[in-house]
Amino acid sequence: MAKPSLTTPEERVAFFQQLFSDTIPHNKALGLKVIAVARGLACMQLDWREELVGNPITGVIAGGPLTAMLDACCGMAVATMLKEPMPFATLDLRIDYAKPAAPRQPVIAEAECYRVTQSVAFTRAFAHQGDPKDPVAAAAGTFMLGTKGKVMQAQSLGRAIKS
Amino acid sequence: MTANLLKRLAEVRKSRDVARLADAIPYARWMRIAPENGTGELLTRMRYHSDLIGNTMLPAIHGGTLGAMLEMAAIFHLLWETETETVPKIVNITVDYLRSARPLDVIASAKVTKQGRRMVNVFAEAWQDDRSKPVATANAHFLVTSSDDAPPSL
Numbered sequence: 001m002a003k004p005s006l007t008t009p010e011e012r013v014a015f016f017q018q019l020f021s022d023t024i025p026h027n028k029a030l031g032l033k034v035i036a037v038a039r040g041l042a043c044m045q046l047d048w049r050e051e052l053v054g055n056p057i058t059g060v061i062a063g064g065p066l067t068a069m070l071d072a073c074c075g076m077a078v079a080t081m082l083k084e085p086m087p088f089a090t091l092d093l094r095i096d097y098a099k100p101a102a103p104r105q106p107v108i109a110e111a112e113c114y115r116v117t118q119s120v121a122f123t124r125a126f127a128h129q130g131d132p133k134d135p136v137a138a139a140a141g142t143f144m145l146g147t148k149g150k151v152m153q154a155q156s157l158g159r160a161i162k163s
Numbered sequence: 164m165t166a167n168l169l170k171r172l173a174e175v176r177k178s179r180d181v182a183r184l185a186d187a188i189p190y191a192r193w194m195r196i197a198p199e200n201g202t203g204e205l206l207t208r209m210r211y212h213s214d215l216i217g218n219t220m221l222p223a224i225h226g227g228t229l230g231a232m233l234e235m236a237a238i239f240h241l242l243w244e245t246e247t248e249t250v251p252k253i254v255n256i257t258v259d260y261l262r263s264a265r266p267l268d269v270i271a272s273a274k275v276t277k278q279g280r281r282m283v284n285v286f287a288e289a290w291q292d293d294r295s296k297p298v299a300t301a302n303a304h305f306l307v308t309s310s311d312d313a314p315p316s317l
Binding site for chain 1: 187188189190191192193194213214215216217218219220221223224225226227228230231232234235253254255256257258259260263
């Protein structure tokens, strides 16, 4: 892939969309859309789909897609903080379900990576449907850095972000 | 609406075919997550398919899908093993990731750690080909009294 110039926010979002959603099969299957990215911050959108419903009577989305989106969003926030590309993996993830998501409306996740040490990165995130002060779910995730395996493109984002 | 789910649950219990619990949940069908009790123990299986992958380099299953299936395993356990009169409503879940999950089926068991009047604490554990090497574990809280709100996960 050509080295991106990433001069405009649109170019940057398109680049992250390609790396973080399109090249990660489960993120792509969920249809996760990257909507904003900055150093230590990531924002994604999950559109409502019948396949993601947990309660067919109410049409409310299941907890699982929210868990997967919050994990992905926290992971992307970590990737923006790494100066050198390295593989990393989720160590633990806590989700608090504040209220059911309104059916047939997208859910937005906003994640922050607020601390990176040599071995561990700390993140928190909220999922909401338009008002960040009225969240559907909250998350706290920690990530182990320098895990085994080759680095994925999606794990080498730090240099694409200006601080 | 909750009454409909409980009516369906009563029918499934009568049929003894636990796999039918997942039939009514679109997300469970899409993820190929279903309970089974062939061995006499209630287990939940997530059948491997390529859409579950989160890391293409290892390759490994996406951590979010492990959290999702552990949550489903806890819900199926509560619906099947306890005499619940309401649909359990998830409050929170904490997932610990112990090993990377390879491109294979994932199986989970669940047990009630503490049954309160309003709140239940459930522990769930997921493994692949070796039960003594879990890939992830989870603790979750469920409200079991309120019947007004539909829970996010069922």
